[in-house]
Amino acid sequence: MATATITTSHYKLFPSPRNQHRVVFEHEVFVPHPYAIIDLPSLNLKGRYSLFAAHRMVDARNGQLVTFELEVDVATFNAKFKPD
Numbered sequence: 631m632a633t634a635t636i637t638t639s640h641y642k643l644f645p646s647p648r649n650q651h652r653v654v655f656e657h658e659v660f661v662p663h664p665y666a667i668i669d670l671p672s673l674n675l676k677g678r679y680s681l682f683a684a685h686r687m688v689d690a691r692n693g694q695l696v697t698f699e700l701e702v703d704v705a706t707f708n709a710k711f712k713p714d
Contacts, residue, residue, distance in 0.1 A: 641682075651680050659708065673707060
């Protein structure tokens, strides 16, 4: 069964089937690499997180949106994630 899309004021989102939490959390990072592998469990984040394929409406750019429950996880993600 197809997962429904989520439309916000900035993005059209397609949830990853591997998400444990299908929630758009408050803190987010747009990754402009739609095919990059983002292995969130390996980053040992402190809070909950979710990953979406994303279409950013302001500039029609495709990528991925990672959302985090805790702001500290944004810094961890930015420090550890390197697109392939």
